[in-house]
Amino acid sequence: MQDRIRTLRKTLKISQNEFGKKLGVSNTAISKLENGENSITEQMIKSICREFNVNYLWLTEGEGEMFSDFPETILDELKSEYKLDDLDMRIIRAYLSLDEAERDIFKKYFSQIQTDLEK
Known part of the structure; x- marks a missing residue:
């Protein structure tokens, strides 16, 4: 291993x-x-x-392929269920590639936008 x-x-x-x-x-x-x-x-x-x-x-x-296609399957299901386009998928993949600190920054920014829209 x-x-x-x-x-x-x-x-x-x-x-x-x-x-x-x-x-x-x-x-x-x-x-x-x-x-x-x-x-x-x-x-x-x-x-x-x-x-x-x-x-x-x-x-x-040591059996099978190195990488699993499981997450792609989940993303494909989300794309189908919520009728997501290519931009939506790029946004989701970009978010998933962020580390924890970067996600926290994004969430704070998004929360502020949401608060502003609710006013």
Whole structure:
């Protein structure tokens, strides 16, 4: 699994620091995972899968494709159910790609717009 974690990170073209930041751990923790110095917890496995859209079986067993299409399926369902156009989808994808701090800024901005519209 340590090799698959390294492969994933390199496929995403991000540093150990960036990878760890998304998961809430240090680059040292990621380095130790990749080098087999620390074992990976089930919680970390699930975090990696959720954060980077990784196929759980690929990460744990090396089976199947690296990335899961599950989130795209959910987005496709939203697009259909709410009749979203391409701009709507770009907005949703852009929001989902933000980190927590950036989402907080966006939510504050959006809340202010909503308050102004209600006046």
